[in-house]
Amino acid sequence: MSSSTTHTSTIGAIGAPSRRNTELALLAFAVVIPLFAYINVGLAIDGELPTGMLGYGAGLGLLAGVSHFVVRKFAPYADPLLLPLATLLNGLGLVVIWRLDQSERLQQLPNFSAAAPNQLMYSAIGIALFVGVLLLLKDHRVLQRYTYISMVGAIILLLLPLVPGLGMNVFGAKIWIRVGGFSIQPGEFAKIVIAIFFAGYLMVKRDALALASRRFMGLYLPRGRDLGPIVVVWIISILILVFETDLGTSLLFFGMFVVMLYVATERTSWIVFGLLMSAVGAVGVASFEPHVKQRVDAWLDPMREYTLSQQGVVGHSEQAMQALWAFGSGGTLGTGLGQGNSDLIKFAANSDFILATFGEELGLAGIMAILLIYGLIVERGVRTALAARDPFGKLLAIGLSGAFAIQVFVVAGGVMSLIPLTGMTMPFLAYGGSSVIANWALIGILIRISDTARRPAPTPAPNPDAEMTQVVRP
């Protein structure tokens, strides 16, 4: 154990600071910053302090306070950054959703309803789930027992949108289900469940996958039968792509699996295989599946797509180009909250495309800050994986953080036209119950793992021979 890492990724350093007070101070910022943003929007749009200011501040403060209290009590050694960062993103997302609720252009759309109150409710449910995870999950290794149940659960969740009468087709992507007036994106929950399955499965099989291989051209080629699992997961991803026509969800699961496989086996060849297979799959499907193909075409030439949609050609959307204009018009510093025209994106402006509003109103500076916050969350997750003492914890933590990173990349990249657009949402920022709730659960699990990882090793029982015997700690 080198002393330089003592403070951050200690494994059993006795008396490591719990950092709960750091977390509390950061949480105060995470509540105050969105509160100022909220006031800012109110002043910009109505010229007066928003009436819901106190309620909003109190609500967010209460949620943050409760979660902090639970962490302090039940996960005292947890990573101090994860909770404040997630709270900050959640708060900022709420502000921008509320800001878009005030937009006259969006209010004129059919099916318009104020989204902010719902999002506040979802956030509360999300934090309740977060609290529930910390209360009920005393040790993350318990999850290992549910490896194969998780597999079944994940498959069911992924297949739900395809069930007739339950699934919904939203602009071509079938990744939603509707239950009693609520739309749910099962993929968001599947993300967590499937990570549990992969972690449990790979922990058991890692040696077989890593060692039984032949060397060929500098790469370790796995045996045919060991290829089985990756091929199965690949096929499932392709099926998702074909039947749910969503590149993002497909990429997310396959990417997560490759990352976890690589970590479990330490074999670079898996990465090479993974990249090849995802490239083949994506290109193959994009060349014949019309919805995916259209998304790719729209990505290659957003202007043409915009022109087609303006001409009223069915199945084309102006969103991609509108998002690009929003980013461009924001420039370096942005127009200021409440003063942009990102509502020109219209449909899904507050969910899939919420980043464009941040881009226009907070500018390059704001987006960089937000991307760095996401980067920090991922970094804390990876650090948790490094610090974790058990392979299952490591795999689960890296799987969840890897999936989080891939999701941020796929969504933000899609909105910024770096890659074709997909139907997923920015974690915490975007409007959507499934996303907020699932991601709070994800943060809860990461906090649980990091608490276990940073918890000091139990002090050895007093031993009369203590003075003679040197205790060697791992």
Place this chain on the structure above:
Amino acid sequence: MNKPLRRIAVFCGFLILALIVRDNWLQYVQADTLAKDEKNRRVTIERYATPRGDIVVDGKPITGSKESGDGNDLKYQRTYTNGSMWSPVTGFASQSVGATQLESIEDGILTGNDDRLFFRRSLDMLTGEKKEGGNVVTTLNTAAQKAAYDGLRGRGKGAVAAIDPSTGAILALASAPSYDPSTFAGADGKAFQKLDKNKDKPMLNRALRETYPPGSTFKAVTAAAALEHGLYDDIDAPTKSPLPWTMPDTQTPLPNEGNIPCKNASLREALRVSCNTVFGKIGSDLGKDKMLETAEKFGFNEEQFVPVRSNASVFPEKMDRPQTALSSIGQFETAATPLQMAMVASAIANDGKLMEPYMVSELQAPNLDVIEKHAPKEMSQPLSEENAQKLQDMMETVINDGTGTNAKIPGVTVGGKTGTAQHGVDNSENPYAWFISYAKTDSGSPVAVAVVVEDSKAGRDDISGGGLAAPIAKDVMQAVLDSKK
């Protein structure tokens, strides 16, 4: 397992980095292009967010702004005073169709977004003032414009361009039929669609954007070339001009209009009665290169930016000898905008110096501070002072004693040239009636004007530059002279 974990950390870092790089590309490198893209609705929103500055003539605005009303994300819309008369000057700024011509070229000043207003804008932002647009002050003359437009309106289609020869300032720029840009300035563009489909093309700015065969008015250019290249020196000495005259390399004699005394006529006489034979032969004797040189010095074969773009007038660069003869009397492929022919008249009136035509004299900041002032600039000298005065002498004979008597103004020296340009297949369509002229007082020439009338209602025989176009030119010159008093 920690080594792959660290690599995954680096990989995730790359994902975030890729997003950051992409965002810098979008919001820094490409920001301006995206933000100023004409299809970006924000450009339109911004353009109409504050009342536009005005286009000013004779100290009075000819444009205005009013609130668009509810349900429109564009706050203000343009209004025009006497829009049909001024539309060739202003162009239009429409919420539904966009902006053209002067409204588009000076958009930055009119909206207040111009970089030259940056400091003021920043100051306004700090003091909480609303952004305001600046004004565009034009050189036009209301009385002259009115005379031109009223004259054209009574005669069907046509255009007028009038210039102050000593500076190049445009005094009148009229086109008929015209349109009122107020009718589609708002969010409803139906009126525009209708105008756009009208086969009389009311939205065509004929004074700048239509080229007509100039017919006999082009003989002024040919006469200038003859003097300038030394083919003839004395305007009263007989020229070597047989009648009939057969065009070189052909068996075809070039006809004159009627039985006019063109045999060996002097230059003055040839211009007075408009001899095709004399000027055709001059063009042929000089050859295409010398004719081209003089025509281009007058501004042919070049777009003018006043600052609104004017189409390039044409003097053909590739032609044989008979075609050169025809071109020299304003036929074959020779074509000119009314502005171009006004420039010809103005160069002659200004003793040979052609001033660059312009119509914006000043750009003003919202508080009327002058941001930019136009300084008159010499464009070229197509003929010497001495030759210019000879040509003036000839053109004054045309008015006093020739085809242009309709443009006579008592007590004022007027010089001019008529033209009747045939066009259409086998000259089947009604010819264009042309007239170019200038007026001169003791203190130089205050106005040169070119008028073209395309009249389908008048009978073929009635159409002659002197009958249809000269009275309009006279009214325009009179209006300018009156306003100078």
